[in-house]
Structures are given as structure tokens and as C-alpha cells.
Amino acid sequence: MLARMEISVEMLKRTAALAGFDWSEAELEPIRPAVENLLEALARLEQVPLGDIEPTTQYRVI
């Protein structure tokens, strides 16, 4: 079980700024729980045994 991820709105603001988005704390606060949930879920994906499987880059184009 992974530890509960706690993300402050300041962290969100800094991360968004690094990606070039000037979003205010008031704009980011409503999505903070969703970001926490998504990042927790993505952390769980790290535990999926993928072996040498390559990422999907071609979509059955023949």
C-alpha cells in the first residue's frame, strides 16, 4: 500500500508554472483532490509488471 500522497496547492502552482501555465491558487484548489488521486493511481501503475512490453506507438495501421 502506497502512502497517501499530499500535494499542496503551492506545489500545483509551481508545477503548472513550469509547464507554462499561470494558474492561480484559487483556480487550482478545486482540482487538487483529482490530481492527488491521479498521481496515486499512476504510482500504482508503476507496480504493474510490464516486462519488456513496449509502449503503444502504432495503432494497427496496416
Place this chain on the structure above:
Amino acid sequence: MADLGRMIATKQVSPIEVVRAHLDRIAALDGTLRAFITVCADAALEAARAAESELMAGRPVGPLHGVPWAPKDLYSTKGVRTTGGSKILADSVPAADATVVARLARAGAIVLGKLNMHEFAYGPEGINAHYGDTRNPWSTDAHRIAGGSSSGSGAAVAAGLVPGSLGSDTGGSIRIPASLCGITGLKPTYGRASRTGVLPLAWSMDHVGPMTRSARDCALMLAAIAGYDPADPTTSVLPVPDYGAALTGEVKGLRVGLLRAHFTDVATPEVKAAIEAAAKKLEGAGAVVDEVNLKEVVHVATASTAIVAAEALAYHAAWMRSRPQDYQADVRERLRLGAFVTGAHYVRSQQVRALLTREVDEVLARRDVLLAPATPLAAPVLGERETALGDGASAVRAALLRCARPFNFSGHPACAAPCGFTAGGLPIGLQVVGRPFDEATVLRVVDAYQRMTDWHTRRPVA
């Protein structure tokens, strides 16, 4: 559409009469349903007059000649605004048709207008703050959602405002409204139909496809739009089969896998019973039905959320910097999530995607099609946030996406079709999933089912 095309070709009915009748119905009902963003009455009547002239001149015509249809408002239409359901593109008028719109025009089909949708196709509810929330025509007091994102397509086809539409499907956006509105909607294999001129949500997950009243009509529209497009590098050069000829009505000996865990087993009791009854119906017609589970499907919600959020924000980045206030609130919040998905998250998610695709391929190596609910619940009330499924409470949004999204992830063709009604009179949707580029078998199974049942012929009281 097939019947209308035949009646027009044999001069039993004029394309002008057909277009007028549909325009009258739009005028009568769309004030409540909010299925259309733009109605092209004059252009449609002009096209109908031209179609009639060709017919009277004795020129050979195809099965869609003079038949009206309407695309979701994210397909480019030359000279007609294409809003994507947004304020941002409210005045955007394309200079050319999307490839598939042009192909339907060449087949003689007539555009009646442009259909409402969840803003920029980013939501399965089909709500829209700018053009009004599309209402489900089966909801007598108009308070239930049509489902999205192709909400206008679902409601318009169900209510008889138009006989066919093209929707788009990134996480279920054709199949969800088809299920909730009681119509037939096909998401073809990724690469089967061109996305050129269609506003993207997430390039690697977007599919375009028909929404009609029957598998036969889906086959007709797919035949017109499918095939290689040099302008869309993801389209396949595989030849397009004769989908109409595939509709034999025969399923004897076909191997059908009923998807249990995550799909049928978590549906509401009425949906679960209807899906099991559909499997029995096919079994009674000679199909060999077994039960199957997809182990890797548990990762789909996380990985597809990451992929779609990242790709969608990449497309919307400039507007999300300059005018975020012009998005409706739920879409803006979903787009913002994309800023927190790293490159490593994205690639990991694509690896998980390959894992699921391989598993679906393996399951289908021993079966011809899979069965599942298209949605595990019937149409929710507008604004409803939480629901109960067989494995506990769920956000409505997640519940709507649950059974459809895995096949955007894997790219397999999947068709939603009505298979019953709840005690409250709401449609229930079956989903048939096939092998890559084997839309013919998917449509064959749905058509055979529709020959044995009458769910797809029922209409909401208007």
C-alpha cells in the same frame, strides 16, 4: 437510412419531402431536446432539390442519395461553423469538409445541421454550458442526460430528428449516448476511418463512426466513410469489405465471449439481466457463448485518464493560457489535470495500453466477438454525481466510461445497440466487440440480434 435511400431511389418519396419532414420535426422538438447547435435548413433544401433533379434526370444514384444526416459539431463542414461545442470556436467556419463528411456528400447524403456535444468532446455526460444541455428523449420530463460526448447525435437519432449521424469516440462518446438513447452506434477499429478535419480530443484514442437506428444503417454509413485517407497517416490501407453483404442474419457457430468481471457483473441488476438475456438470445440462434474476464482492464481508467489528459492539454495549451475562462468549468478542470502528467507517466500508460491490447487480442483469438454492457447503467438524471454499481458507489462519469473506454484503449471495433428497457422506460445498451478491422462480424452479430428483437425499432414518445 437504408429504407429512406431505397424509397428515394425508387421515387416513392422525394428527397425534398424527406428533408422538409425532418426540418419540421427539428422545429417542433429541438427547443426541448437541444440536439442541434446549427440547423442548415436552406442549404439542405437546396441540396435536396439538386438530389431530386439528378434522380429525375435518370442519373445512377447510390443508397444514400438524398438521405439526410447530421454530424457532431466537431466535423469540419465547408462554409458552416464548426464550434466543437465551444465558445472559443463559436465563429469558426472551416474552408473544407472533413474527409468523411466529403465522402458522405459524394455518396449523396445531405447535411441537415450540426449536432450538440460535450464541449470539445471532453465528457461522457453530454452537457454544454454554451449551447444548452442535450436532453434524453426517453426522459418524459426531459431531465435525464443523453450521454456524451456525442449527445446531440444520440438524442437527434433517437427522436427522429435525423436518421443518422457521425459521432466521435475517445472513451465511449459514440457508444455511451447510443446506449442511453436506445440507438445503434459503431466505433470502428482505430485506423478504419479518417479523422482529418475532425477536432481532436486525444489523437491516439479518437475514433469516428456512425450513429443510426440499426446495424444495417451503420453498415451503410461505414461503407461510405471507411478506408485509407492520405491526409490521415493513421488510416489503414486494408481494403474496405462489403459490410452490407456481411449482414447474413446468421450467427450459428460464432464464438461469443460474455465479459463478466468489470463489465456485466458490475452493471445495475436491470442492465445485467438484459445483457445476459441478449447472450442467451444469441446462444439460442446457434452462437457458442462462454464467459471471459480481462485481467488487465483494472488499469484502464488510470492509464487512459493520463493519456487523454496529456494529449488534450497539448492540443488546448494555447487557449488554456490565453482564455481559460471561456471553457465550461468541468472541461477546464479536466484539461488542467494534463499539466501534472509527466512524460514518464504517459509512456508508462502507453505500455499498460499495449498490455491490455495484447490481452484482448488473445481473448479474441479464440472467439469471434465479446459481449458487454455499453454502459452499466441507464441514463442518469442531469447533475447526478454519484451512482451505485455492483461493486459499490461510483462517480457517474466513471460509471459511464467504464465498459466503453477499454476498447478505445485497445483500438478494437465496438458497437452499442439497444437490448432492453428499464422498468422506468429507459433504454439499455449492449456492446459487441470484435477483432481489429472485423467490423463486418460485429455488425453481423448486432444485425442478427436486431432481426430477432424489436428493441431498436422502439421510439420515444414525442
